[in-house]
Amino acid sequence: MAKITDNTRNEVKETVYSFFIEECEVDASALNDQTNIIRDMDGDSLMFLELIEIFKKKYQLNIELKTIGKYVVKHPAETVGELIDMTMLIIEHENRIVNLE
Amino acid sequence: MERVVVTGMSLITSLGLNLEENWANLVAGKSGVSKITLFDASECETRIAAEIPASFDAMWGAYIKKRSADQMTRITKACFVCAKEAVNQSGINFEEQDKSRCAVILGVVTTANTSSEKNPQLQTRILKSMNNAMSAWISLEYKLEGPNFTVASACASSAYAIGLGYDMIRSGAADVVIVGGADSIVNKEEIEGFNHLYALSTENDVPEKASKPFSRNRDGFVIGEGAGVLILESEASAKARNATILAEIAGYAITSEAYNIMAPMKDGEGIAQTIAKALKNSRTDIAQVDYINAHGTSTMLNDKYETMAIKKVFGERAYAIPISSSKSMIGHTIGAAGAIELIITIQSINKGIVTPTINLDEPDPELDLDYVANVARNHTINCALSNSFAFGGHNAVLVVKKYL
Numbered sequence: 001m002a003k004i005t006d007n008t009r010n011e012v013k014e015t016v017y018s019f020f021i022e023e024c025e026v027d028a029s030a031l032n033d034q035t036n037i038i039r040d041m042d043g044d045s046l047m048f049l050e051l052i053e054i055f056k057k058k059y060q061l062n063i064e065l066k067t068i069g070k071y072v073v074k075h076p077a078e079t080v081g082e083l084i085d086m087t088m089l090i091i092e093h094e095n096r097i098v099n100l101e
Numbered sequence: 102m103e104r105v106v107v108t109g110m111s112l113i114t115s116l117g118l119n120l121e122e123n124w125a126n127l128v129a130g131k132s133g134v135s136k137i138t139l140f141d142a143s144e145c146e147t148r149i150a151a152e153i154p155a156s157f158d159a160m161w162g163a164y165i166k167k168r169s170a171d172q173m174t175r176i177t178k179a180c181f182v183c184a185k186e187a188v189n190q191s192g193i194n195f196e197e198q199d200k201s202r203c204a205v206i207l208g209v210v211t212t213a214n215t216s217s218e219k220n221p222q223l224q225t226r227i228l229k230s231m232n233n234a235m236s237a238w239i240s241l242e243y244k245l246e247g248p249n250f251t252v253a254s255a256c257a258s259s260a261y262a263i264g265l266g267y268d269m270i271r272s273g274a275a276d277v278v279i280v281g282g283a284d285s286i287v288n289k290e291e292i293e294g295f296n297h298l299y300a301l302s303t304e305n306d307v308p309e310k311a312s313k314p315f316s317r318n319r320d321g322f323v324i325g326e327g328a329g330v331l332i333l334e335s336e337a338s339a340k341a342r343n344a345t346i347l348a349e350i351a352g353y354a355i356t357s358e359a360y361n362i363m364a365p366m367k368d369g370e371g372i373a374q375t376i377a378k379a380l381k382n383s384r385t386d387i388a389q390v391d392y393i394n395a396h397g398t399s400t401m402l403n404d405k406y407e408t409m410a411i412k413k414v415f416g417e418r419a420y421a422i423p424i425s426s427s428k429s430m431i432g433h434t435i436g437a438a439g440a441i442e443l444i445i446t447i448q449s450i451n452k453g454i455v456t457p458t459i460n461l462d463e464p465d466p467e468l469d470l471d472y473v474a475n476v477a478r479n480h481t482i483n484c485a486l487s488n489s490f491a492f493g494g495h496n497a498v499l500v501v502k503k504y505l
Contacts, residue, residue, distance in 0.1 A: 023167070023168045024166075024168060025166055025167060025168070042166070042168075043168075044168070044172075046172075046224060046225070046228070049224060050224065
């Protein structure tokens with residue numbers, strides 16, 4: 001399990017925002033936690049996998065995508081804010097995220 | 102039954118990245134064939150192809166978002182760019198259309214082109230190589246909710262796609278269908294494979310002279326890259342929005358020879374049957390046909406049998422119809438050929454110019470029709486045929502007419 005500090009959420013948010021600004025070619029001013037990834041930014045589901053790979057390396061997480069997939073089916077993240085929240089849970093719980101309700 | 106018209110079209114070939122550039126080079130009789138640059142072909146028997154100009158890499162960024170581009174191969178990008186250009190030319194605003202009645206049907210043999218795609222990422226491998234990628238991206242771009250799919254019938258693929266699009270509109274199932282195709286098989290595996298079938302020209306020393314349909318010394322086709330997209334629309338839809346109508350698709354025929362996996366039926370019998378069916382389907386008399394854009398691959402059998410088939414169907418009139426092969430200049434664009442050559446045919450109708458068959462310096466005594474040797478010709482065309490034939494016995498003939 002990665003060590004979560006006060007700064008972790010800020011790091012995650014900054015990474016997620018930078019990722020979408022770069023990949024979706026959107027202006028930073030048009031992006032907020034309520035932005036819908038597919039509807040508002042023409043994003044795609046592959047982006048989530050790419051972000052997980054980034055965080056897996058950054059925080060040396062012990063996770064498997066199929067485990068996260070089981071959680072995502074029950075708790076889909078449609079907005080940028082929801083994605084950040086989910087990322088925080090993944091960092092905190094790693095593979096045990098599947099046990100969360 | 103709805104009349105089916107063309108309201109937009111665009112193409113990318115070795116001779117250019119848009120319709121105007123291609124047309125100017127085709128009329129000038131230029132060849133797009135050169136040494137292969139997409140991979141190291143030094144070990145291949147054939148080392149030439151008609152590749153899309155390298156300047157395409159600096160062009161597509163204006164049409165495709167970076168994120169989407171990362172999930173496309175270069176030929177999917179070419180098809181996407183063509184579709185955007187064709188839609189722009191048509192002036193259609195899909196926001197004002199019933200999107201459930203707008204479809205995309207494209208012909209393609211493969212989008213993968215594996216060995217010439219650099220740095221393939223595992224996460225995008227499937228998305229890049231899936232055969233339906235082109236139609237899917239175009240549907241996504243315009244949020245079209247009618248069916249989108251690809252048709253694979255080898256070198257007749259995009260001609261089949263156009264025929265199916267025609268049927269959808271004619272039957273009232275759709276108002277607008279984006280049709281066409283794109284292909285790139287300039288990679289080591291395909292070149293070697295076709296070499297083992299003795300299908301490709303091996304005239305590597307003078308690439309621009311290698312594709313020489315209907316000539317006595319023809320020695321096979323030259324692989325070309327390309328994309329061609331047309332906007333098919335019901336006449337009612339086009340008129341309702343005051344669109345410029347470029348031509349009418351009058352009918353078509355698709356058939357199977359059920360003879361041989363590679364060779365055409367002896368004496369062009371299957372080809373003749375397909376031409377005859379297309380004429381009947383489009384209610385066209387042989388006297389009305391002013392031009393034939395031949396399949397004209399530059400292989401011994403195709404050119405001979407296509408000529409025999411035209412003679413069978415048209416009799417003495419065959420000698421009065423100009424026939425030319427675009428492949429002499431742009432190579433064989435495989436799954437894209439039917440669409441690209443239909444676009445060239447429509448342009449010929451509207452410009453009153455027949456593009457030439459270049460490299461026809463040594464006529465084959467057996468092939469004695471008017472192949473518009475080497476030089477373009479002014480010619481009034483009200484009705485034309487575009488032929489496509491393929492390994493597997495897939496034949497397609499499209500009939501296109503000046504819109505009156």
